[in-house]
Structures are given as C-alpha cells and as structure tokens.
Amino acid sequence: MIINDAVFGKIEYEYVWSRDSTVEFCRKEVDIALMIDDEEDGEFSEKQYTSYNSLIQNWEYLQQSILQPILDYYKQKRYELGYDVSYNENYPLIETAKQLLERIRLVGIYVPSARRFEGRYIGLTFDCAWDIENG
Template identity: 25%
Template sequence: MKVTDEIFGELEYKYVWGRDFQVSLFGKDSTVRLSVGASKEVPCSLLQKSTFIDLSKNIENINSDVMSALFFFYKENLEEFRGCIDSDDWGEMAPEISSEQELNKLVVLENINIQDAEDKSKRVVYYFSTTFEEELGVSVIIVNGKVVEVVTDIAY
C-alpha cells in the first residue's frame, strides 16, 4: 500500500510507513530507510511532519552531533564491546580509533525513525548496524533537535 504525503512524499507500508531517504554521514552519501508510522490507517501525525521538517532544516548539525555522540559512546564502551568479541577480531570489529571518520568502517546507518512521541517531543532515532555490537546495533536518540542518548538495547 502506498500514500503520498505533502511533507514526506510517497510512503509505502511495509510493517511501518516509510521510504528511502538520502543522508550524508562520515563524508559519504547513502540511502537509508526513513520510517514514520506504525498505524496502517494513519501514515503520519502532525507531530511527525513537524519533526521531519525540523530534521530536514538542521540535518547537517544533527548529523554532526550524531557522529560525535556515537564516537564518544564507542570510546567509552570499547572495553565492554571487546569483552564480547574474540581478541583475534578486535582489530577488525572493535579497533582503537582516534577520529569520528574511523567509525565509517564500523557502523552503517540503517534507519531513521521519526517517532510519534506520547510526550509530544520531537523524537528521532538513528539506528546503526555495527561490527562491535552485531546483535543489537546502536541507536542514537534525538529529542527536539538534540542528541540525548546513545543505546544498544532498543529496536528502531
């Protein structure tokens, strides 16, 4: 099923409403899944539309903050990640890194979810698959345009 929204454009329903979305992170452009709504009857709310407009206007700053937060999270938790990986694989899966750009080899942005937050905050979640946390991946949570948390235990 497909609908055309005045803000999001053409959305397709595949368990949630979404579409492909172009984004630039770590100096490269890629296409990721943008997901917006879980209700088959209502593709997106006014809050989600407003959140997406704000994200679009500020995406360069938000992406920069996401990369910084992800880098800090990785550095802070490297030993914990390594505890779950065979030491022979550390160099490939969980190496020491010294710059945000080096994360490019370790993470892949898979999804950007524009959530319909019950508290009416403008909530966006970037979900990354990673070499160092293969089972859960890593999510960066943005509320009202600011990164508030990086976690490994939620789905997008």
C-alpha cells in the same frame, strides 16, 4: 497500502510506514529506510511533521554533532568489555570521528508516533563493524 504524503513522500504501510531513500551522511550518499510509526490510516501528527522537518533543516549540523556521542558510547562499551586492556579485533581502538565513520553506516531514520513521547523525537539507526548482531 501506499500513500503520497506531502512531507514524507510516497510511503508504504507494512506494520510501519516506510520508503527507501538516499541521503547524504558525512559527505557520502547512503541508502536508508525512512520509517514513520503511526496507524494504518496515514494521518500523521503535527509533531511528527515538525520533528522530521526540523531534522531535514538541521541535517548538516546534526550529522556532525552526533558523531562524538557515538564515539563516546563506543569507547565506553569497549572499556566495559575489557577491550581497552586486552585486544579484540572486533573492537579496535577508535579515537577520532574520521576513524568512527570508517566503521559505522547510517541505515535508517525513524519518526516515532507522537503518542510515544512528550516532545519531538527522531531516531537514527546505524550498522557498525564491531557488533554485527545488534548493529
């Protein structure tokens, strides 16, 4: 089923509502999947609309603010795997957000069903160069 939602645009239901889209992420145009979790009836909650609109309104700030936590996560994983003391070409030393951006790619924005969480939530999905299997 395909609907034209006032907020999410033209989306198709195939176990999840989705559409392909292009967004700017850190000064680069990227192709992503916008995914909205809800029932097949296409009646989305106000929380979902508010979450998505908030993301769009704050996108410039948010895309910069998420880089450091991703970098921190990478450094922690690298440490846990022992690659901070033993070299692994798949887990190179990455110390800056600029270096990180060379190794990650935004691939999706996920708007979960409002029933799943109390507050407003949005998920961002990335592919990365160091863990091909899990993205």
